Amino acid sequence: MADPILECRGVSKHFGAVQALYKVDFEVRPGEVMALVGDNGAGKSTLIKGIAGIYPFDEGQILFEGKPVKIHGPKDSSDLGIEVVYQDLALADNLDVVANMFLGREKVQNGFVIDEANMERTARETLTGLSVTTLQSVRQVVAGLSGGQRQSVAVAKAVMWNSKVVILDEPTAALGVAQTRQVLDLVKRLADQDLAVVIISHNLHDIFEVADRITSLRLGQTVDLFQTSEVTQQDVVHSITAGRMKYVPGMEQEEETA
Amino acid sequence: MTSETQTPDELPPISREHKEPTTVAEFFQAWWVRVQAGDLGFLPIIIGLVVIVIIFGSLDSRYLTERNFTNLLLQMASFATIGIGVVFVLLLAEIDLAIAFNSAVGGVVMTLLLRPEDPGWPWPLAIAVALTVTTAIGFVMGVIITKTGVPSFVVSLAFNLGLNGVVLILMTEFSGSGTIRIADETVRDISNAFLPDLWGWLLGIGGVAVVAGTELLKYRTRQQRGLPNKPMGILAMQLGGLAVVVIAAVWYANLDRGVPFVMVVLGFFLVMWSFIAGRTRFGRHVYAVGGNPEAARRAGISVDRVKISVFMIGGFMAGVGGIVIASRLQSVATNSGGGPLLLNVIAAAVIGGTSLFGGSGKVVSALLGALVIAAVENGMGLQNVNSGVKFVVTGLVLLAAVLADAFAKRRQTASGIR
Numbered sequence: 001m002a003d004p005i006l007e008c009r010g011v012s013k014h015f016g017a018v019q020a021l022y023k024v025d026f027e028v029r030p031g032e033v034m035a036l037v038g039d040n041g042a043g044k045s046t047l048i049k050g051i052a053g054i055y056p057f058d059e060g061q062i063l064f065e066g067k068p069v070k071i072h073g074p075k076d077s078s079d080l081g082i083e084v085v086y087q088d089l090a091l092a093d094n095l096d097v098v099a100n101m102f103l104g105r106e107k108v109q110n111g112f113v114i115d116e117a118n119m120e121r122t123a124r125e126t127l128t129g130l131s132v133t134t135l136q137s138v139r140q141v142v143a144g145l146s147g148g149q150r151q152s153v154a155v156a157k158a159v160m161w162n163s164k165v166v167i168l169d170e171p172t173a174a175l176g177v178a179q180t181r182q183v184l185d186l187v188k189r190l191a192d193q194d195l196a197v198v199i200i201s202h203n204l205h206d207i208f209e210v211a212d213r214i215t216s217l218r219l220g221q222t223v224d225l226f227q228t229s230e231v232t233q234q235d236v237v238h239s240i241t242a243g244r245m246k247y248v249p250g251m252e253q254e255e256e257t258a
Numbered sequence: 259m260t261s262e263t264q265t266p267d268e269l270p271p272i273s274r275e276h277k278e279p280t281t282v283a284e285f286f287q288a289w290w291v292r293v294q295a296g297d298l299g300f301l302p303i304i305i306g307l308v309v310i311v312i313i314f315g316s317l318d319s320r321y322l323t324e325r326n327f328t329n330l331l332l333q334m335a336s337f338a339t340i341g342i343g344v345v346f347v348l349l350l351a352e353i354d355l356a357i358a359f360n361s362a363v364g365g366v367v368m369t370l371l372l373r374p375e376d377p378g379w380p381w382p383l384a385i386a387v388a389l390t391v392t393t394a395i396g397f398v399m400g401v402i403i404t405k406t407g408v409p410s411f412v413v414s415l416a417f418n419l420g421l422n423g424v425v426l427i428l429m430t431e432f433s434g435s436g437t438i439r440i441a442d443e444t445v446r447d448i449s450n451a452f453l454p455d456l457w458g459w460l461l462g463i464g465g466v467a468v469v470a471g472t473e474l475l476k477y478r479t480r481q482q483r484g485l486p487n488k489p490m491g492i493l494a495m496q497l498g499g500l501a502v503v504v505i506a507a508v509w510y511a512n513l514d515r516g517v518p519f520v521m522v523v524l525g526f527f528l529v530m531w532s533f534i535a536g537r538t539r540f541g542r543h544v545y546a547v548g549g550n551p552e553a554a555r556r557a558g559i560s561v562d563r564v565k566i567s568v569f570m571i572g573g574f575m576a577g578v579g580g581i582v583i584a585s586r587l588q589s590v591a592t593n594s595g596g597g598p599l600l601l602n603v604i605a606a607a608v609i610g611g612t613s614l615f616g617g618s619g620k621v622v623s624a625l626l627g628a629l630v631i632a633a634v635e636n637g638m639g640l641q642n643v644n645s646g647v648k649f650v651v652t653g654l655v656l657l658a659a660v661l662a663d664a665f666a667k668r669r670q671t672a673s674g675i676r
Contacts, residue, residue, distance in 0.1 A: 074556065074558065075558060078558075088552075090553035090556045091550065091553055092545070092546045092550040092554065093549055093617070094549035094550075094616075094617035094618050095545060099542060099545075100553075103553065103557040103559070104543075104546075104557030104559050105557070113537050114537055114539060114542060117482075118483070120480075120483075120485055121483050121484070121485060
């Protein structure tokens with residue numbers, strides 16, 4: 001088993017009086033799909049936003065490839081090779097697929113002219129490499145794409161930059177059956193290409209299909225770390241809703257009444 | 259993470275069902291499908307221009323004369339120049355209501371600095387200072403809008419009033435009559451001189467050659483990288499069409515006094531800003547911020563910096579337009595920048611197809627819209643109608659333009675293009 005590529009040790013974050021995360025441990029290895037589950041308010045989004053550099057953690061350590069790193073902003077995070085695909089995808093509807101995939105990192109020639117041909121080629125290669133074949137054209141404006149196509153473009157955008165860790169926030173939440181299938185297949189292909197994939201989802205069915213391991217959060221704390229093959233959906237639901245919380249006095253043991 | 263399995267010549271199509279059009283006939287078919295789906299491009303505005311020309315041409319025999327054509331170019335130049343700045347501001351879904359009086363500030367500052375012996379600055383310096391002032395005004399507006407989050411509508415409305423006041427104060431301070439004449443020959447020539455026939459031809463043909471060169475270069479690059487191209491026949495037709503229009507315009511203008519010099523100024527800025535909007539990272543970021551500011555921010559684009567730069571572009575082009583107007587009138591007056599100028603320049607950008615909701619529009623739309631506005635104004639001027647009727651008709655043209663746009667958008671939504 002490979003060593004974790006990304007590891008959070010005891011990270012905490014509070015917003016005013018609200019303790020959003022408390023001493024959370026989290027890790028993901030190359031080539032595996034790690035699911036992050038938890039009820040609303042469990043701290044899933046806070047955790048990934050911290051990793052993405054949207055805001056700093058109050059305490060704790062982030063290790064990347066075994067070395068401690070400081071992430072002060074989104075740029076630090078993407079420089080390490082961590083890419084986040086947010087739930088709202090953050091695509092500019094008025095721009096085409098190529099422009100979106102390269103947004104903010106356009107290739108230029110002669111110093112300042114956008115190298116459209118080069119970008120279009122790389123975009124096509126990346127999409128083809130991920131077997132995304134549902135797009136009519138990479139010059140299509142994103143506004144005209146379906147939900148699944150948009151998700152595929154957002155994922156392709158994330159992996160195009162030699163990224164090592166891809167974090168997907170609710171990638172299937174708004175999708176129909178066929179489109180969910182597209183995206184889940186895509187997630188598996190990412191792991192096959194030895195990327196570390198973190199997937200946040202409320203849909204345990206999806207998670208059990210793609211995830212190798214599952215980290216469950218509850219009220220801002222890590223509750224369990226499962227091997228997907230060793231547990232049932234029932235176990236995970238129990239962990240999400242009534243798991244043990246070692247930093248809450250009286251709840252160190254499995255509680256019955258929560 | 260790109261797969262290196264493909265060689266340049268055999269990149270597979272991105273979709274199994276879809277095929278890029280490769281012949282002229284297929285291309286026209288694809289184009290017609292897009293038009294039917296509501297993606298009209300510049301089609302409505304070109305039809306509109308033809309209709310306007312037919313209407314006024316049949317009403318008055320003087321309308322379709324070479325003398326009137328050059329007049330129309332002179333009238334249109336200032337709208338188009340300022341309109342370029344408006345296009346940039348609208349691309350961000352912002353608005354700059356101070357743009358007309360900012361242009362007047364530019365004209366007045368230049369004129370004051372040019373007054374013989376008081377201080378009697380050379381024209382390059384006077385123009386440079388005037389443009390610096392209007393750009394700085396745009397900068398201040400941009401900073402206020404981005405740093406406070408107050409909508410640009412309100413901030414620029416305040417600047418609209420304030421700059422109107424500045425123009426009045428400067429004019430009453432430095433002139434008794436309310437008008438200052440421009441004595442400098444060079445500055446007066448900007449909007450009053452005409453190119454010799456030969457230079458007009460060189461300008462027109464040179465312009466077409468530059469466009470053709472860029473397009474052919476793009477075609478070749480795409481071919482070399484194994485990317486789909488539009489059919490060569492279509493490219494030839496497009497370039498040929500452009501050449502015909504430009505050559506006809508130069509020929510027609512040469513029948514009269516020649517191509518106005520101000521077209522060189524306008525042409526330069528049209529090409530420059532089109533290039534910046536379409537081919538540079540900055541331009542791409544302007545579209546991105548206009549389309550989805552949050553996506554732009556997450557992509558590491560400094561949204562504030564883009565916005566401030568765009569308001570500076572607005573101020574700069576307003577200054578250029580103000581100088582063009584002052585040169586045309588050979589003076590500035592207390593009413594400079596007032597009247598319908600503001601609405602005309604915003605209408606020019608919108609009629610030309612720039613969306614008020616941001617993210618969609620082209621620099622050249624300022625030219626097309628300005629042509630429409632000037633064609634209407636000019637025609638009504640010949641009809642000797644009073645300015646009330648002028649406003650009503652211009653208003654109706656604007657309404658027709660935005661309605662056509664709205665219907666096209668609805669069509670596009672229905673057919674899934676956007």
